[in-house]
Amino acid sequence: MAVDTSASSAVSTITLPDIGTQLRKQPRFGEMIIEGLLFLSGAISILVTIGIVVVLFEEALKFFARPEVTLLDFFLTGTWQPAIGQFGIWSLVNATLVVSLIAMLVALPIGLMVAIFLSEYASARFRGILKPILEVLAGIPTVVFGYFALTFVTPILRGLVGDNTVQIYNTASAGIVVGILIVPLVASMAEDALHAVPRALREGAYGLGATKLETAVRIVLPAAASGVAAAFIVAISRAVGETMVVAIAAGAGPRPAPFINPFNSAETMTGHMVRISGGDLSYDSVDYESIFAIGLMLFFMTLALNIISYYVVKRFREVYE
């Protein structure tokens, strides 16, 4: 190893009285190069962020520079029909919101309750079994959940609600499955937060005569509120950015906003991006540029959510010692 040999040769040449000064002054080029390389590795992540922002802005600006696209229509209208020059992002955002809302209705209560159960009720042994199961669930690729939505959840929904009401591709099925897919995330983040609440608080509550439920819901949960809230926000961000489930199960073809019926098909932002880029997309076409504009919108939505979650944790965290 280069570093070792240079160091040992340096040691052999110096005389004893000067050893302190010699060592201090010795420039270690090997060390500096390594430190520089490691710094660069760290800095690459900054480059990635800059890359994302630059690329998204560059192509999105080209998109907005087109005569058929106006910023006002983009943000204020609800029809997305590239074929006839209609680019109203609300059509796609609306679908994303419907899917995310359904997903949250599924994921937040279940995720929170699983977290409470795991943290407050389950024995150590049961938790040891359940947490890996949740991890497995979290590790299953989303395309598999898409398959699940289309071939399991949709037929059940159609059977329950009626074939005429529920279309084959519908946002309800996609939303439910996105919810299921997020449950492990919510459960594990919220469980971490609940688990971090010191034991003394629980003991105190028991000492005052609180039941287990009262302790969990009125003492532990409020104490972990910031962590749980952060989990919720990250979950929303995840649902908004989720792609394959909606691409498979929610349907192809943007629906003019506003709409709320979850049993109809609708194309979300991510679903649209995947479908448009699925074929060989030619560069500099409207479609090519439009997916970057949608991507930019999506990027800011998730970034905002992530920043809020970061802020929530920082601002409202209870620190116990």
Add this chain to the structure above:
Amino acid sequence: MSIKPIESYVEQDFDRGFYPEGDDLQKFVDRRNRNGRIWYLIFIASTIVAIMALTALLYTIVRDSFGYIVIQNTVDPETLVRDVEQARMLAAPNTVSSEDDTELVEGIEDNPYAIGYFGYAYYANNQDILKAVPVNGAAPSAETARSGAYPYTRPLYIYSAPEVMQAKSNVSDFINFYLANAETVMAEVGYFPANQEAFQQARETWLEVNNLNTSMALPAVDPAEVPDQGVITISGSSTVYPVTRQIALKFRQAGYPGGLKVEQVGTTAGFEQFCAKDGIDIVDASNPAGRTQFDACAKAHRELREFTVGTDALAIAVSQKNDFLKNVTVDQLREIFTSYERWSEVDPAYPDEPIQRFIPGTDSGTLSFFADTTFSRGLAELPAEDLIAILELHLTPGRLNALNAENPLAEQTQEELLRLVQQEVVKPRVVMSYNLVESIFGREAVYAHAETVPNGFVEFYSWLNLNFLTSPQSSVPEYAGVNTAIWGSLWVIFITIIVALPIGVGAAIYLEEYATMVTNPTLRRFNAIIQTNINNLAGVPSIIYGLLGLAVFVRALEIITSGTAFGAADPTTANGRTVLSAGLTMALLILPLIIINAQEAIRAVPQSLRQAGMGLGATRWQTIWSHVLPNAIPGILTGNILAVSRAVGETAPLVVIGASTFITVNPTSPFSKFTTLPIQIYQWTARPQAEFQHIAAAAIIVLLVLLLSLNAAAVLLRNKYSKRLA
């Protein structure tokens, strides 16, 4: 130090005053306990729901990966075998083929080494000069025909329909008369009576059509009393014709006043006439009606009814002078009429004389009757030369040349040829498929459904099989496989790892070991930004990375990622949608995960180890290299494997950067086009046909097994790691 919040929460309970007393206290406590129990159940239920979601997911995949399929052959393999052997029979040496039966009889009559076959009726007329050879030990007779011991027999039928019989009662009466007289007339003409059960069935059918109790005997019919409701028209098989004509004559002789018209046009044409508009009244048939005939007649609002009236037989005839042939088997007959040249080949005890063959002409039903019974081997039993003959008969010369160029047919083994015949000629296609649940609980329905498929048969099929793993993509679902996708996934992952691992671990080392020691305030700030930024990047949706990869790797760096810069690809056709672009995109995607995981692993290394290293005079890098990294490596690897398994399952970014949707060539270099397992799953799931859903499910199993092995590796490493620390 917040004890205060607890007080404020607990205070609410006491807002209303002190604890209640007496019974109220008990109720108060009970209520709280009840609430506790209810919510406990709700919490458990939620957990069970979460587990059930996983179970349902696995259930769906297993359900769709196995089940019955109905396969339909483009060409019926039995017909193939029959046709090729019949061709060999006609082409065999020393064979006389004639439409004129007299010629055959004359040929055999005086030649002890001659053999031939006729309809039994014809043989019966020449019994004095010919000899019928018993087949499989049974001589042709009414008894052996009835019991089925003699193989060369076939039932004879007439067909009509309730609609016809009810509209014209004279038709119904004629059929009654036919059934009553069939046995005697059959014997007169030289046929055998019908199988007892089948004949009884015919009588019951008649009674049923006439709305009579099926257990009673047929009512006697007097032709003189039968009303004339128009001419009774009968047509069809020439084999049945003499019987029908004979019965029609008797019917009229017995006093039937109306007209009767009997014609012979062949069984198939007879059915066509029957099912046409204003069709004939009765069909003579020497073959049973098939699904197509039933369907065609149902369209004409005639529901075919079958009446078995007699049995036809073939006689294998030799000269009276032949004294050695006492018995033959069907297998021997097959060889006698196709490949053997001398009698001694049949049995060494027979004379070493050439076989003289006398067979009816190709237009006669007798020849196909003989061929149907004799040449009923399965495709797999055919020798190689027959398989080649089948290929030559059914393939275009161009296709044959192509196959010969690939691997000369003559040099292939029987098994290889069999596979070729299956693929090129028989061409089995899955026409219907069922999932596991339908297969288990609806077995009858599946088989009933399969009945409606001509040439169809049912098979229990695992969509996940060896062929599926080793075949490339195909537009036919049952031939499609995931081989290309597996290799594509492996290539992408390989590139992802070699890019992301060094950078990720390097960044983690920097952030954990160097950034904390920095004194320069600007750099300190910058390092803090890096840390925040990494956490933020981990939350960016994966599809955004796809956009980044599309714009940067696929488009801007096309010259590098397509390989043209290194002369590895043809600049006119190459583009940036390659394994390399995909791997780089995935590397950026999992970089934050790797950094965060590696940071944790490095942080877990006890500080004392570093201090020990430093204390011995090691430099910072030496300490990291020799003390920190060896202890952190298992943790780093665990985190890495988890990050990689995320990349294995990612779909959206690869769709965006443009993975090939249909590709059959395995990737060979970083500059190859590719597809990956999740992309295949997405493509197949998006197809509406059920068969593609099945292979999507099978591909999901492959993907999950791959991920499971990765995760198992991570768990093993983690266990090993925790043991070391203990």
